Amino acid sequence: MPKKKPRWCGPRYNQRPLTEVKKNTIMNFKCVSDLSSFLQQQYPAVSFPAAWQVVGDKCPGNMSGDLTINCFRFARLFRQAPDAMAREVAAFLAGHDDVETAEAVKAFVNITLRPGAVHRDTVADPNRILGATIVPAARRRRILIEYSAPNTNKPQHLGHVRNNTLGMSLAALLQRVGHEVIPINLVNDRGIHICKSMIAYQRFGEGETPASSGIKGDHLVGKYYVRFNTELKRQLDALTQARPELADRSDEDLFLETELGAATQKMLQDWEAGVPVVRELWQLMNSWVFAGFAQTYARMGVKFAHTYLESETYLLGKDNILDGLARGVFSRRDDGAIIADLGKLGQKVVLRSDGTSVYITQDIGTTIRKYNDYHPDTQIWVVGDEQIHHFKMLFEILRRMGFSWADNLYHLAYGMVNLPSGKMKSREGTVVDADDLFAEMAALARAATLERCGDEIPADLDERAEIIGMGALKFMLLKFNPKTTMMFDPQASLKFEGDTGPYVQYAGARINSIAAKAAEKGLVISDDVNWELLAAPEEKALSIMASFYPATLAEAAEKMDCSVLVGYLLDLAKAFNRFYRECPVLSAEDDALRQARMQLCFRIRDLLTDGLNTLTIGVPAAM
């Protein structure tokens, strides 16, 4: 359906809301808001949209100026030619107290601000940026976010690490902007795949335990999962050799034909029947896995308000389906299966003809359970993009069942992680193990730290290496837009240069070092700062970059995309490193300048720290 355009609007400029909050958008400079007021006074006949404001952008590097006003954006509103609009804007700004020069170039006005005005409107008041309200009270929500959702048959790998990182950082981000966030996990602790490790352990385990073997619990169980698959392969090969007519049938098709497969199936039935031996083994092995996961989570900093177990929720949903059937939401097919006819999304079986659940049955039940437990305004699932269709159907079904909250369900779909060698495949052993990866990152960070610290080995070496290694890993995973199918190159990822977490951490560490040196020299830090002194282009650029922080948080939260924040922190760190290079702080020419630069540094450090913490990344005291 074609959108109707407002008549005065004609062509498409100006259809974008003028108040839109975007990264690299400045709205808090006095001269810009004065410009807005001025224009409204000059053109009383114009009907302005609510909360209309001129927005400034950062001036591109190839132009001279601090800020730029793009007059294409609003020239139409005033029925003016863009260039003429620019000249009018430039004339006003040129006469403004805060402005050194304002130059109209085509439809743009490039503004060079007085240094004092730049800093006054940005970093001078420490609360102005960090304390900015991101989401107004009226729009704050109670948000339930489910992520991680591991299976208890094997240890976590890089794919889980991406999920965990995305989930915990999104939770932290949403909380940072003012929402109430409840992070939860739903562990898949039952089912045929769990029985696979159990069967293999029963047959080949010989009583091995994490304690006796020294193997972390989840890895130990994973070892038997692998063992199961090799054993199954052996049986499948034997089967097709003995009965060549089966050769063209798939492995899954032949699963129950094998002795091992049949035994696994039997074990699942025994589990459901509550056979004590099976339940005990299940309890035991799951307890090993949970202990292992707890370590992995602790190392990443993952925390949940609650962990749901599928063994406790897998029977949910059936009653809801039957209820929906009675109310005409679903229908019964000739073969007895209960289906939902979802139109464009297709037909979906929601209860099998034998009355048992399918995946979506459980999800319906669990979603309702989660709603009843927490009454959130919004539920978010961090789940891979191969389940996009599943979630669309789930949401549509809940909508049809009449749940008013079903419009506020959101699937954060993220792409797979590939390796240079191709896809990660558990069966082919090409997965990158989470714990190994953490250890490797920390070891590299440790080596790099040792290399640069000389003879003085820091007392907190291991802790520092952990913060840097984990920071590098998380940052790398968050740098990509969640939906991109990303490539993880182990070699390249283990570097700490360029667009990396350590680059940002390093900027913070440099400021820490300045603070430490200042204390050593007994310098008094004064709050009484003459910001006019910070007139270097690097100083102005740094403050202007700092001012984007609230808008960046807003955009990241709105899009539920931490990569927006990652990109910003890289820009901010880069602006700081340029400043650091050009503007000596402790050895500044005089005390007034030194004080001003120190204060600027501390404001930037606060932002870097807050930003990294919002990504669940720490900042080491020194690097």
Place this chain on the structure above:
RNA sequence: GCCCGGGUAGCUCAGUGGAUAGAGCAGAAGUUUCCUAAACUUUUGGUCGGAGGUUCAAUUCCUCUCCCGGGUACCA
């Protein structure tokens, strides 16, 4: 077949209806008597998959088309 992503520098990825499309890595050349060189500076490198259309302006929006990935289960 149908549905959903994606195709931008050698590689990995940003980005946008507006000024000369960016970053990191890789390649080339520099910077340390001075607060940390995990840094900084300069430089090489692009028909933004292809073709039409809308627009004053398209890499960005629309249509068609070609390639890649995923989905399309009484699997999870």
